[in-house]
Amino acid sequence: MARQIGEVILDLKNISLAFGGVKALTDISFDVREHEIRAIIGPNGAGKSSMLNVINGVYHPQQGEIIFRGEHRKDMDTHEAAAAGFARTFQNIALFKGMSVLDNLMTGRNLKMKSNFLQHALWWGPAKREELEHRRKVEEVIDFLEIEHIRKTPVGRLPYGLQKRVELGRALAAEPQILLLDEPMAGMNVEEKQDMCRFILDVNDQLGTTIVLIEHDMGVVMDISDRVVVLDYGKKIGDGVPDEVKNNPEVIAAYLGTQH
Amino acid sequence: MQFFLEVLIGGLLSGVMYSLVALGFVLIFKASGVFNFAQGAMVYFAALSLVGCMGMGAPLWLAFILAFAIMTLLGIATEKFVLRKMVNQAPIALFMATIGLAFFIEGLAPLLWGNEVRALEIGLVDEPIAWILDNYNMVVSSFDLFAAGLALALVALLALFFQYTRVGRALRAVADDHQAALSIGIPLQHIWALVWAVAGFVALVAGMLWGSRNGVQFALTFTALKALPVLILGGFTSVPGAIVGGLIIGASEKLAEIYIPPVLAGWFGGNFGGIEGWFPYVMALLFLLVRPEGLFGEKHIDRV
Amino acid sequence: MFYRETGQFKTSYAADQQIFPIRQDRVGVILLLLVAFIVVPLVAGSYWFNAILIPFLIFALAALGLNILTGYAGQLSLGSAAFMAVGAYAAYNFQVRVEGMPILVSFLLGGLTAAGVGILFGLPSLRIKGFYLAVATLAAQFFIVWCLTKFPYLSNYSSSGVISVPGVEMAGFTFDTPQSRYLLVLSIVTVLALLAKNMVRSTTGRAWMAVRDMDVAAEVIGIRLMHTKLLAFAVSSFYCGVAGALYAFLYLGSVEPDGFSLDLSFKILFMIIVGGVGSILGSFLGAAFILLLPIFLDISLPWLSELLHLPFDGATVSHIQLMIFGALIMFFLIVEPHGLARLWQIGKEKLRLWPFPH
Numbered sequence: 001m002a003r004q005i006g007e008v009i010l011d012l013k014n015i016s017l018a019f020g021g022v023k024a025l026t027d028i029s030f031d032v033r034e035h036e037i038r039a040i041i042g043p044n045g046a047g048k049s050s051m052l053n054v055i056n057g058v059y060h061p062q063q064g065e066i067i068f069r070g071e072h073r074k075d076m077d078t079h080e081a082a083a084a085g086f087a088r089t090f091q092n093i094a095l096f097k098g099m100s101v102l103d104n105l106m107t108g109r110n111l112k113m114k115s116n117f118l119q120h121a122l123w124w125g126p127a128k129r130e131e132l133e134h135r136r137k138v139e140e141v142i143d144f145l146e147i148e149h150i151r152k153t154p155v156g157r158l159p160y161g162l163q164k165r166v167e168l169g170r171a172l173a174a175e176p177q178i179l180l181l182d183e184p185m186a187g188m189n190v191e192e193k194q195d196m197c198r199f200i201l202d203v204n205d206q207l208g209t210t211i212v213l214i215e216h217d218m219g220v221v222m223d224i225s226d227r228v229v230v231l232d233y234g235k236k237i238g239d240g241v242p243d244e245v246k247n248n249p250e251v252i253a254a255y256l257g258t259q260h
Numbered sequence: 261m262q263f264f265l266e267v268l269i270g271g272l273l274s275g276v277m278y279s280l281v282a283l284g285f286v287l288i289f290k291a292s293g294v295f296n297f298a299q300g301a302m303v304y305f306a307a308l309s310l311v312g313c314m315g316m317g318a319p320l321w322l323a324f325i326l327a328f329a330i331m332t333l334l335g336i337a338t339e340k341f342v343l344r345k346m347v348n349q350a351p352i353a354l355f356m357a358t359i360g361l362a363f364f365i366e367g368l369a370p371l372l373w374g375n376e377v378r379a380l381e382i383g384l385v386d387e388p389i390a391w392i393l394d395n396y397n398m399v400v401s402s403f404d405l406f407a408a409g410l411a412l413a414l415v416a417l418l419a420l421f422f423q424y425t426r427v428g429r430a431l432r433a434v435a436d437d438h439q440a441a442l443s444i445g446i447p448l449q450h451i452w453a454l455v456w457a458v459a460g461f462v463a464l465v466a467g468m469l470w471g472s473r474n475g476v477q478f479a480l481t482f483t484a485l486k487a488l489p490v491l492i493l494g495g496f497t498s499v500p501g502a503i504v505g506g507l508i509i510g511a512s513e514k515l516a517e518i519y520i521p522p523v524l525a526g527w528f529g530g531n532f533g534g535i536e537g538w539f540p541y542v543m544a545l546l547f548l549l550v551r552p553e554g555l556f557g558e559k560h561i562d563r564v
Numbered sequence: 565m566f567y568r569e570t571g572q573f574k575t576s577y578a579a580d581q582q583i584f585p586i587r588q589d590r591v592g593v594i595l596l597l598l599v600a601f602i603v604v605p606l607v608a609g610s611y612w613f614n615a616i617l618i619p620f621l622i623f624a625l626a627a628l629g630l631n632i633l634t635g636y637a638g639q640l641s642l643g644s645a646a647f648m649a650v651g652a653y654a655a656y657n658f659q660v661r662v663e664g665m666p667i668l669v670s671f672l673l674g675g676l677t678a679a680g681v682g683i684l685f686g687l688p689s690l691r692i693k694g695f696y697l698a699v700a701t702l703a704a705q706f707f708i709v710w711c712l713t714k715f716p717y718l719s720n721y722s723s724s725g726v727i728s729v730p731g732v733e734m735a736g737f738t739f740d741t742p743q744s745r746y747l748l749v750l751s752i753v754t755v756l757a758l759l760a761k762n763m764v765r766s767t768t769g770r771a772w773m774a775v776r777d778m779d780v781a782a783e784v785i786g787i788r789l790m791h792t793k794l795l796a797f798a799v800s801s802f803y804c805g806v807a808g809a810l811y812a813f814l815y816l817g818s819v820e821p822d823g824f825s826l827d828l829s830f831k832i833l834f835m836i837i838v839g840g841v842g843s844i845l846g847s848f849l850g851a852a853f854i855l856l857l858p859i860f861l862d863i864s865l866p867w868l869s870e871l872l873h874l875p876f877d878g879a880t881v882s883h884i885q886l887m888i889f890g891a892l893i894m895f896f897l898i899v900e901p902h903g904l905a906r907l908w909q910i911g912k913e914k915l916r917l918w919p920f921p922h
Contacts, residue, residue, distance in 0.1 A: 058784060082786030094781035096774045098842065106767070107774050111786045113767045117795060120766035121759040131766060135577045170785070295695050345898045352640060353897050355695050356837055359830065360893025367886030375879060485826075488699045530716060538710050541703035548692045548700060 005226060006034030009210065010055070010178060015064035017050055017234075024050040025061065025234045032178070037204055037211045039221045039242075042231035043254055048214045049091055051231065052180050055212070056088055057081035082111055085177030089167045089184055091214075097156035101166050104155055105141060108173030109134045141172045145199060161192040168199065172207075179203065181213040185220060193217065197224055222246065230254070266399055267514050273404035275490075275510020276411045277473075280466040282487040282494065282502040283415060284459045289496050290422070291431040291455035293351065294343065297358040299463065300484020301365035306331050306460065307467030307476045311380050312373040320381075327464055334365075335456025343452065366481060377477040380468065407469045412503070414465060418458075419499045431455060489544035495557025504555060509540045583761055600750060605743045613742035614815075616855070621746075621753045622810045624851035627835040628760055628844065629803030634833070635841035636764055637796035638776025639689050643701035644804050644832045646708035649824035651678040651805025652812035653718055656727050659813075660720055667732050671752070671809045678805025679798040681708070686797025690790055693779075705826055712821035728818040745814045752810065756803060761844050763799070772796055773842070834889060838896050840905030849904040857892075861885050 010032040017025040025047045032038045040048045053059045055066065057078045066073045068084060076084070087108070096104050113134065119127035142148055145165055150158060155166055164184060171179055184200065185193045201224055203209050215221050221228060221242065228245045230238030232254040238245045245251055281303055288296040296302075309330045313323035342361060346354055388399045422428040434441045434451050442448055470480055490509045494501025516539045521532035547554075584590040608617065630644045655674030659665050685704040689697055712718055713725040720727065732739040732748070739745050763769055771792045774782035783789050812819045831854060839850020865881050900906055 056784065078784045079786050079788060082784070088784070090781065094778055094784070096777035096781070098777045099770065099773050103770050103773070107770050107782070107787070108785060110767060110771060110774075115767070117763060117766075117768040117799070120768045121763045123762040123766070127766065132577050139577070174785070342894050342898070349897070349901065352694060353901055355640075355698075356833070357894050357897045359833070360890045360897065362890065363830075363886050363893065364890025367883045367888075367890060371880065371883045371887070375883070485702070488702065492696065492699055528715065530714065532714050534710055534714070538703060538706035541699065541706055545688055545700045545703045548696055549688055552692050552696065 005036045008032065009034045009069050010212075011065075011067040012055070013065040013067070015051075015054055015061045015066070017047075017054055017059055017061045023234055025054070025231075028064075028231070028234075028236050030229045030236065030239055032210060032212055033227075034210055035204070035208050036226040037200070037213065037224055039225035039228045040212065040214045040231060041216070041218075041221055041228060041245075042237075045233075046231040047234040048231055049182055050234075052088065052182055052212070052214060055081075055178075056086045056180055082174065086180060087171035087174040087176035087178075088180035089164070089171050089182055091182045091186065093160075093163050093167055095155045095163055095167055095170070098154065100152050100154055101147060101158070101169075102138065102142070102151045104166055105138045105169050105173045106134060108170040109138060111174065137175075138173050141169050144172070144202070145169050161188050164188065164192075164196070165199070168196075172203065172209075176209060178210045178212060181211060181215075183214050183216065185215060185217060193220065200224065264515075267518050268511055269400055270404070271511035271514030272507050273401070273408050273510070274514065275506040275508065276408040276503070277404075277466070277469060277506070278483070278486055278490050278510055279415070279503045279506025280407075280411045280462065280469065281484050282490040282506055283411075283418065283499065284462040284466065285487055285491055286494075286497065286499055286502050287418070287459045287462065288455060290499075291434055292343070292452055294354045294358065295351070295496070296361075296459070297355060298338075298362035298365055299459070299487065300481040301362040301369070302331065302334070302460065302463040303467040303470065303484055304476075304478065304480040305334065305365050305369040305467075306464040307380065307471035307480060308369045308373040308378075310464065310468055311378045311471065311476045314380075315378075324464070324468070328461055331460030331464055332453075332457040335460045336453045339449070339452045339456055344449070362481070366478075370478070375478065377475045378471075380471040380476050403473060407473070410465065410469065414462065415499055415503050418462075422499065427451075427454065486540060489540035492544040492554055493547055495554030498554070498556035501554060501556035509543070512543060513540050583765070597754070601747070605747060610742040613746045616859070618742075618746055618749055618815050620852055620855050621749045622807050622815055623832065623835060623855060624848045625753050625756060625810070626804050626807035626832050627839065627847035627851045628757060629800045629807065630832050631836045631839075631841060631843070631847045632760065632764070632772070632803065633796050633800035635836055635843065635846075636769060636776065637772040637793065637800075638779075639686070639693075639793060639796060640695060640698045641701040641800070642698050642826070642829050642833065643685065643705035643708070644800075645824040645826070645828035646705040647678045647682055647801040647804035648808030648811060648828070649708060649712055649819075649821060650681050650801075651675055651808035652819055652824070653712055653727065653808075654678065654805070655809035656729055656812060657718065657720070659730060667734055667813070671806055671813075674809040675802040675806040678808065679802040682797040682801025682804075683794050686794050686801075689793045689797065702826070705829055709821045709824060712824075724820065726818060726820040727812070729813045732813050739814070749810055749814050752806070756806065757844060757848075760803070764844065768795070776842075834893055836903075837893055838903055840903030841901075843903070843905035845908065846903050846905030849908065853904065854889075857888070858885055861888065 008031045012031065013029050015025055015028045016023070028047075028051065030038075040051060042048055050059060054061050057073075057076045057080060060075055064074065066076075073080070073084070096107065099107075113130055115127040115130050119125070142151055145168065147162070147165060147169065150162065150166075155163060158166065164187075168181070168184060171181075181200070185196050188196065197220060200211060200213070204211055213225070225242060227240060228238070228242050229236060230245055230248070230251045232250075237254060238248045238251045240248075281299060284299045284302065285296060288294055288299070306327055309327040310323050313326045314320065318326065338361060342357055343354070346357055388401060393399060422432060430441070430446045430451055431454075433444075433446060434448060441451075467476075467480065470483060474480075486509070490502060490505040492505070493508055494503070494505025513536050517533070517536045520535050520539075524532040584593055604617070626644060626648055629647070630641060633639050633641050651674040653674075654677035655670045658673045659667065659670040681704075685701065688700045692700060716722075716725075719725040722728075732745070734748075737744075739748055764772070771782070771787050772795075774785075774787055775789060775792050775796075779789060782792075808824070816823075835850035835854045836847060837850070838853050839848065840846025861881065861884065865884060896903055
């Protein structure tokens, strides 16, 4: 049962981001509604990853406003973003290769752990209870993503598709309000893509998590997203439901190229 | 004032000597991305080989050539038996391997050549330059001046080599990205052998100069450790940086050694010599906080 | 077939989280502790205590400290000996200057002082990484040793910084026999090792490993880099500091700043490389290996020299030692970067199947 799409929870107004002389994003505005799946698409180099980085505080835009649940958050850093409920995955997998799947997922719960290192050293009372409670939560994520059989495997040894799934798991373990996915299906074969789609839809369905997703596979985008934003050369050239965007001449031109 | 100038010039000149050692680091790092902690041991080994050959009766020029041949062999062996096997590992692991290499060479050198302190005669005497002494009343060693000149010439040569020759370009490509360089047909192993040979040459020149100034002894390996702050100041990949860094470290170290202890003795009483031992490192540390890539180094950007 | 795990199912997360989830491991460790605490003191001679067991435990503790910083948190440090020195001298000062100070408190304060200094010299890690950081730790190494030599107050105005520690007493009992010193060191090291093992398995340890593996990603998922790195420096220096205090009070009896030189820092680094970075067990294995190697060489080289009819004098032996150290480091880094601990793990896996091939 699909959730009802709610009010706007994330509003991006006039975001401009430049690195030295290079303009990554120019005057971008769009919003994200609660419980929806919002796709960001565009040709390579359009600024999609930069947009995601702006949303979760990795980059700070020179201009513009970010309003999350009514609060102005333009200058928040990554730690604040994570605390506010943003979790994300990365284009090139950013897992901790030296740790097991279970440990990687547990790091996703890091912000929720309140005990300090002394309590950890003594493995006593609050620290132990907390660890077990979070372990329980993480196991739910493991069940959900069907990765029980690899939970103790060091992540560096897993095939690419599974690593991507584990990265999703780490983001889910944080119980985020908004999930930012950067090309979650890049480099996957058809079966893996179908699995990943299923997981993303389930996350949205069962947990109600709002999802902002960058993806290149048009089929996937059209199928699963509620609304789409199209970027090209750092500017917004389309915004609406998939069907609208698909037929937008500017979008078609950007992807296929036309003579100017 | 004169005394200050004297200390300054002495420091600058010894700084150039540090640069020579640092140059070896830069070469290897530039061409293979490996920070060769064993460079100091190589300087020691080179100096010992030189002095050993001369001790067996060879004149300086012949001993130099023989020592160079030995250093080249050492470099090739290192590349073949150690570096090649560690191609896939993290830079830190490679660095630690060179620490192991340093210890290995530090054990091997005296095993082959004996470990008494030896004098190295290269025909230069460590005397104050007469006309400076007479006109300005300052002691400036003629030896140091010659060494500085030699080092500068070497640096200029190497800078030109890297910038303008085909081989130099290939070396820079290799340092940037091994796989990419391989894929355009650059023969990695030959390049590395070449680089280590050049580094060995630089180590030999440094060893020759340091050895004749201070005697060939185990302490030479510690001078090499001093090259580290030089590299931090100058940047790990910059040949001119090695010179500038060396000058700064040499000068500041000597000045600190002369001027700081009296101040400390005034506050605390007692003797505060030996500042030279840590001052360059602390300076490097402070510098790192302000400019992590060094004066001429390349900025490192992490992309997520 | 003695090492089978069949039949050992975990029915709760708590059971899964134990340090030694496999029954055979638990039994093994308990036996080991029994032997260490009860059998050894009864059986071993004083040479064993003084030359082997006590230094082994102390170096294992220092290696543990370095492993936390370099192996788990990924911050390369070449200054562990300097932190040992801080611990030793601080403990000495507290013990000697404060009337009636209990010895364990002195050790604790020595460790805490080292932790404080560690945080100070760890601050650069917030801006610099990798071998740049190693050079910064070199600054710590040289500066600290120089301070200890030049500021007479720190060594209670003795000449050239040498300190001779008073005897160790607790509740009227004097620790002057090798057995008693061994048991005290063993107890302290066991407790600290347990605490370390707990820390590295917990959120603290995971945060350290995250920073080691990919600090940019760790920051993005909300791990505070500054806290994590500085905590690593603090805990690591604490362990090295306590090791230094034990080194002075229960092993050598008298130390000088030069005894905590760069050479010792390298030795400790070698212990964790050979033993296994990122492994508590590895710290112990590495310490044993590096400590026993010179002794082994001292015994075997003369025999070898007779065999080959080559004279090996003392200097030659130490040269060969250097070469073997260097060669071993390179060997381990090439062949088994995870050190003896990994070899041990592989051995256990083979044991699971033995005597069957697969």
